[in-house]
Amino acid sequence: MKKKSVWAILAACLALGLGLGFTAKVRAGAASREAAMIRPVDDAWRAALPRDPEQATAAYLARISPEARGRSDAYFTGGYWLQLGSFLVTLGSFGLLLATGASAAMREFAERATRRRPLQTMLYAVLFMAATWVIQLPLGVAGDFIREHRYGMATQSFPHWMKDQVVGLLVSTVILALALAALYGALRRFPRTWWIWGTGGGVLVLAFVMFIAPAFIDPLFNAYKPLPEGPARQAILSLARANGVPAKDVLWFDASRQTNRVSANVSGILGTTAVRLNDNLLNRSTLPEIKGVMAHELGHYVLNHLYKALMFFALVLLAGFAFVAWAFEALRSRAGSWGIRDIGDPAGLPLLAGLFTLFMFVLTPALNTDTRVQETEADLFGVNASLEPDGFAEAQLKLVEYRKADPGPVEEFLFFDHPSPRKRILTAMRYKAEHFPR
Ligand SMILES: [Zn+2]
Numbered sequence: 001m002k003k004k005s006v007w008a009i010l011a012a013c014l015a016l017g018l019g020l021g022f023t024a025k026v027r028a029g030a031a032s033r034e035a036a037m038i039r040p041v042d043d044a045w046r047a048a049l050p051r052d053p054e055q056a057t058a059a060y061l062a063r064i065s066p067e068a069r070g071r072s073d074a075y076f077t078g079g080y081w082l083q084l085g086s087f088l089v090t091l092g093s094f095g096l097l098l099a100t101g102a103s104a105a106m107r108e109f110a111e112r113a114t115r116r117r118p119l120q121t122m123l124y125a126v127l128f129m130a131a132t133w134v135i136q137l138p139l140g141v142a143g144d145f146i147r148e149h150r151y152g153m154a155t156q157s158f159p160h161w162m163k164d165q166v167v168g169l170l171v172s173t174v175i176l177a178l179a180l181a182a183l184y185g186a187l188r189r190f191p192r193t194w195w196i197w198g199t200g201g202g203v204l205v206l207a208f209v210m211f212i213a214p215a216f217i218d219p220l221f222n223a224y225k226p227l228p229e230g231p232a233r234q235a236i237l238s239l240a241r242a243n244g245v246p247a248k249d250v251l252w253f254d255a256s257r258q259t260n261r262v263s264a265n266v267s268g269i270l271g272t273t274a275v276r277l278n279d280n281l282l283n284r285s286t287l288p289e290i291k292g293v294m295a296h297e298l299g300h301y302v303l304n305h306l307y308k309a310l311m312f313f314a315l316v317l318l319a320g321f322a323f324v325a326w327a328f329e330a331l332r333s334r335a336g337s338w339g340i341r342d343i344g345d346p347a348g349l350p351l352l353a354g355l356f357t358l359f360m361f362v363l364t365p366a367l368n369t370d371t372r373v374q375e376t377e378a379d380l381f382g383v384n385a386s387l388e389p390d391g392f393a394e395a396q397l398k399l400v401e402y403r404k405a406d407p408g409p410v411e412e413f414l415f416f417d418h419p420s421p422r423k424r425i426l427t428a429m430r431y432k433a434e435h436f437p438r
Pocket residue numbers: 296297300375378
């Protein structure tokens with residue numbers, strides 16, 4: 001393939017992505033989502049629930065209509081194919097940059113533009129991000145915009161969605177350009193042991209993204225405001241005090257400008273600790289539901305889940321970089337035909353990134369399981385701290401809008417980064433039966 005064909009492919013992907021987005025019919029999903037919503041129940045319904053946890057869980061799940069369940073299953077399992085598609089398109093975009101010589105041409109352009117090697121790497125990184133972003137745009141529009149609207153999850157018009165995408169691209173390009181300048185410095189100085197130093201640097205970048213960035217980057221997409229005085233604010237701060245979480249403020253943010261999903265989190269470090277919940281949770285939930293969900297989020301904080309996740313990612317990065325270092329050497333003879341001089345040459349980034357993407361894709365079940373175990377722990381913490389098993393169960397029933405209610409064990413192991421709604425409701429009902437015996 002010729003270098004010029006890359007321009008044709010980039011132009012075609014940009015036109016296809018924008019064309020799909022601007023011509024998509026985005027109103028249809030909202031009505032069908034509302035028709036599939038689960039009807040609320042009253043205290044009498046809860047009082048009449050069976051004491052047996054399995055039977056009580058079945059009573060909760062019986063409120064999902066067959067249409068709602070079919071819709072939820074189709075949405076969630078469609079996501080499996082989307083993950084596979086995204087993996088293949090990502091590899092394809094890297095392969096295209098290598099096979100056409102575009103990657104080597106981008107490196108040459110950067111070398112002509114400046115003599116400083118870190119700046120060359122950063123300039124290459126900007127071109128790399130822009131090119132791969134454009135190639136992946138059509139699938140992004142189809143998967144994250146059209147599909148989300150079709151299922152009534154998304155609330156944004158295409159121009160607004162696109163603006164968020166571009167802001168996200170700019171932020172990640174800045175972070176990636178700096179990280180790659182450091183990584184390629186290590187690659188050139190320590191061509192044999194770079195994967196050890198690279199892991200150290202990668203952990204620092206991850207720590208920044210996990211602990212520092214929420215306070216600075218999230219406000220680029222949503223407005224965060226203190227939750228006004230009221231029962232919800234009081235209950236959340238009381239839960240935080242009771243469980244030793246040093247949060248002085250409860251923030252709420254306008255997630256409804258992007259999505260109908262319900263969510264919340266506790267973020268921050270050293271005095272920036274903040275409890276944050278989105279307006280969908282606030283507007284669609286009763287106080288017991290809010291308490292059940294927020295106690296789960298506080299559980300992540302109390303159980304130090306972010307620090308544990310960071311340590312797990314450090315091991316994943318070390319293994320991943322070791323694999324990339326080994327596989328790059330094994331592919332060295334091919335690398336010459338792609339115009340890559342050696343491992344310290346930024347033109348080899350598509351190869352390095354492709355090998356790392358492959359490693360992470362194979363590891364998906366392990367990564368999901370690590371997260372799912374933490375989520376299970378936070379569920380157990382949450383029902384203990386909130387004493388609201390029915391509120392928590394009700395909130396989990398709402399999540400069936402976007403999470404398959406009752407998958408098989410293999411499916412849950414492979415694809416679920418949270419326990420299934422059925423398991424989470426069962427956790428709550430088991431707690432209720434043991435803690436509030438009649
Ligand atoms: Zn969680």
